[in-house]
Amino acid sequence: MSAPNVNKPNEGIVGQIQNSLENAGTYISETIQGKSAEVSKEGNKEQAKGNVPGKDSLAERASGALGAASDKFDQHTHESSAKANREGI
Numbered sequence: 867m868s869a870p871n872v873n874k875p876n877e878g879i880v881g882q883i884q885n886s887l888e889n890a891g892t893y894i895s896e897t898i899q900g901k902s903a904e905v906s907k908e909g910n911k912e913q914a915k916g917n918v919p920g921k922d923s924l925a926e927r928a929s930g931a932l933g934a935a936s937d938k939f940d941q942h943t944h945e946s947s948a949k950a951n952r953e954g955i
Contacts (some may be wrong), residue, residue, distance in 0.1 A: 886955050893951040900944035907937035 877885075909918075913930025916922040921930070 867877045877945035889951045889954040893948050896944045896948035907934050925930035
């Protein structure tokens with residue numbers, strides 16, 4: 867169980883348990899969202915390389931590259947949030 871929340875030192879054991887459960891739920895959610903962004907990033911990378919049939923024009927490849935960059939940022943954001951919540955469990 868996590869240590870008492872520094873900002874709420876008088877919350878008691880029930881509050882600590884509630885915080886741990888909330889952190890666990892958020893950790894799971896952020897982990898799933900991070901994995902989803904990773905999968906999307908890989909798909910966009912393939913599109914950017916021109917490896918997706920029917921989506922190999924220059925504009926669609928550029929769109930894939932931009933999508934991959936955006937997905938990488940989202941992946942990093944979700945992974946960082948998941949790590950912070952895991953440490954709070």
